[in-house]
Amino acid sequence: MQVGDRANVDKGPSPSGGEVRFPGSDGSSVPFEVYSSKEIYDLEQERIFRGPTWNYLALEAELPEPGDFKSTFVGDTPVVVTRTQEGEFAAWVNRCAHRGAIVCREKRGNAKSHACIYHQWSYNAHGDLEGVPFRRGVQGVAGMPESFDLKQNGLRKLRVASYKGLLFASFSDEVAPLTDYLGERMLPGIDRIFHKPIEFLGATRQYIHGNWKLYMENVRDGYHASLLHTFHATFNLVRSNQKARVIGDTSDLHTCGDLFITPDPSGASDYKDIATFKDKLSLEYPQIVENRQEFEELVANHLQCIFPQLVIMQIQNVLAVRQVLPKAPDEFELIFHFFGYADDSPEMRRHRVTQMNLVGAAGLISMEDGTAIELVQDGIKSGPQGHSIALMGLEAAEEDQERVPMAENHIRRFWRGYQRLMGF
Amino acid sequence: MKLHFELTELQTGYIAAIDDERFEDWPNFFTPDGNYEIIPRENFVQGLPAGLMHCFGQTMMRDRVVSMREANVYHAHTYRHFVSGLEILSQTADEVATRSNYLVMRTVNELNADVFQVGRYEDIVVRTDAGWRYKSKRAIYENARVDTLLVIPV
Ligand code: FES
Ligand SMILES: [Fe+2]
Numbered sequence: 001m002q003v004g005d006r007a008n009v010d011k012g013p014s015p016s017g018g019e020v021r022f023p024g025s026d027g028s029s030v031p032f033e034v035y036s037s038k039e040i041y042d043l044e045q046e047r048i049f050r051g052p053t054w055n056y057l058a059l060e061a062e063l064p065e066p067g068d069f070k071s072t073f074v075g076d077t078p079v080v081v082t083r084t085q086e087g088e089f090a091a092w093v094n095r096c097a098h099r100g101a102i103v104c105r106e107k108r109g110n111a112k113s114h115a116c117i118y119h120q121w122s123y124n125a126h127g128d129l130e131g132v133p134f135r136r137g138v139q140g141v142a143g144m145p146e147s148f149d150l151k152q153n154g155l156r157k158l159r160v161a162s163y164k165g166l167l168f169a170s171f172s173d174e175v176a177p178l179t180d181y182l183g184e185r186m187l188p189g190i191d192r193i194f195h196k197p198i199e200f201l202g203a204t205r206q207y208i209h210g211n212w213k214l215y216m217e218n219v220r221d222g223y224h225a226s227l228l229h230t231f232h233a234t235f236n237l238v239r240s241n242q243k244a245r246v247i248g249d250t251s252d253l254h255t256c257g258d259l260f261i262t263p264d265p266s267g268a269s270d271y272k273d274i275a276t277f278k279d280k281l282s283l284e285y286p287q288i289v290e291n292r293q294e295f296e297e298l299v300a301n302h303l304q305c306i307f308p309q310l311v312i313m314q315i316q317n318v319l320a321v322r323q324v325l326p327k328a329p330d331e332f333e334l335i336f337h338f339f340g341y342a343d344d345s346p347e348m349r350r351h352r353v354t355q356m357n358l359v360g361a362a363g364l365i366s367m368e369d370g371t372a373i374e375l376v377q378d379g380i381k382s383g384p385q386g387h388s389i390a391l392m393g394l395e396a397a398e399e400d401q402e403r404v405p406m407a408e409n410h411i412r413r414f415w416r417g418y419q420r421l422m423g424f
Numbered sequence: 425m426k427l428h429f430e431l432t433e434l435q436t437g438y439i440a441a442i443d444d445e446r447f448e449d450w451p452n453f454f455t456p457d458g459n460y461e462i463i464p465r466e467n468f469v470q471g472l473p474a475g476l477m478h479c480f481g482q483t484m485m486r487d488r489v490v491s492m493r494e495a496n497v498y499h500a501h502t503y504r505h506f507v508s509g510l511e512i513l514s515q516t517a518d519e520v521a522t523r524s525n526y527l528v529m530r531t532v533n534e535l536n537a538d539v540f541q542v543g544r545y546e547d548i549v550v551r552t553d554a555g556w557r558y559k560s561k562r563a564i565y566e567n568a569r570v571d572t573l574l575v576i577p578v
Contacts, residue, residue, distance in 0.1 A: 202467035202474030234495035284483035
């Protein structure tokens with residue numbers, strides 16, 4: 001144990017005890033301590049990630065063969081997802097029923113069974129306990145009690161459901177079936193992206209020193225898009241008056257935003273006031289933002305946030321699902337799972353790889369998000385109590401909020417759903 | 425021996441351009457149609473293409489540099505490269521395949537330095553009228569979690 005750890009244990013819970021007061025119930029104001037308190041972080045693990053939610057685990061395409069497995073997390077709980085010999089999917093907490101050791105130590109692989117290295121207890125793909133060495137002891141002495149039942153000592157199993165090749169898990173017996181949880185307003189966006197078989201193209205990982213909810217706000221935040229990320233403006237590529245549609249679900253959890261490609265009636269005048277706009281720069285390789293139409297609607301940008309930790313993304317022709325894994329109140333890992341379609345030509349696949357340059361940790365149009373989140377985390381971690389505000393579009397009509405991405409109604413929506421689940 | 429020396433010189437020039445922040449020189453170490461990619465090893469070993477940067481040709485490299493200079497926003501930071509073990513895997517008169525190790529320390533705001541990335545370069549180097557140039561350079565990194573962001577090519 002490090003000195004720092006002991007200091008924490010001795011301090012005990014902070015005076016807030018994980019309880020926090022939001023100034024209101026409309027989600028427009030958020031006390032800073034929800035981004036930094038360890039007590040609230042622990043409560044979120046219980047009430048959100050192990051609560052009545054579905055958490056994204058993997059693409060089915062990542063686990064094509066029986067026995068394929070992947071280690072991941074639900075919240076910060078280590079979980080393994082496997083394709084069983086029967087072709088079904090199973091997920092279990094990666095914690096040995098004996099002494100609690102991590103059972104599966106590989107990130108991914110293929111195995112019929114999983115043995116814990118400590119005392120070699122072994123489990124099948126479903127998480128059932130199958131073997132306990134020296135169960136009858138040595139020469140019949142000092143084994144497990146007669147009453148010890150393998151069936152009662154398997155790994156903790158999670159409910160698993162999949163929709164269009166997206167695998168989700170839940171700790172909750174109460175949560176609605178997955179399609180109801182996603183809701184009818186969210187399904188069309190998923191149906192469009194996953195309208196035919198996909199091909200997994202690999203994952204990249206970004207580690208951000210900020211609270212996971214700052215990211216969930218960031219992806220729902222259309223206000224910052226053209227102000228923080230100036231790639232498009234610098235290279236004279238888009239206008240702020242592109243047609244947009246940003247819709248939420250009925251349970252105040254998810255959001256789906258689409259930016260449609262339309263001709264620009266303003267002649268770039270909308271950018272005149274933005275200091276970062278550079279009139280004369282252009283790309284030598286403009287295909288990097290070229291949209292090769294593959295959906296009925298011409299969508300430049302599709303960002304769909306499924307509460308609590310999934311973002312489905314299409315930006316021009318680059319496709320990915322982003323998974324958010326909280327690690328501590330002020331740390332999370334962000335994993336981009338890229339994919340294309342199984343029937344892509346080599347040339348189309350190359351085009352998708354080219355457009356990977358736009359997103360992720362080195363993304364030309366997104367690399368600033370990590371820094372923005374860390375600046376918030378640094379700004380709020382000390383100093384007097386305070387709260388953030390999200391008021392843009394508060395007084396706008398519902399249709400206008402859905403039409404104008406810089407309305408902050410989807411941030412407010414996230415916080416209303418959060419407050420409800422957390423009991424705040 | 426002479427070849428090894430020339431390849432080492434190419435690499436020394438390459439890392440010096442980056443570490444000295446002469447990013448506009450960086451594409452010039454490649455052939456006009458040269459490729460540059462940064463790929464996590466976990467994808468590379470599975471034969472999956474996804475990575476952090478994929479520049480196919482000098483045009484994309486120059487766009488990257490202009491974007492870094494003019495569009496992208498980030499804290500001031502610099503790299504210091506440490507390379508070792510340059511190995512020639514195969515060679516013809518005008519083309520050489522090499523691999524070498526790299527370690528990049530990143531210093532932010534001239535305050536703290538961390539190991540930012542560690543991996544190996546897999547390069548195809550070709551002889552041109554102007555000297556040796558990279559036809560392909562792939563940085564295969566082993567520490568898959570990218571800390572905050574990656575701006576500067578490695
Ligand atoms: S802790 Fe896993 S077998 Fe003992
Ligand atoms: Fe962003």
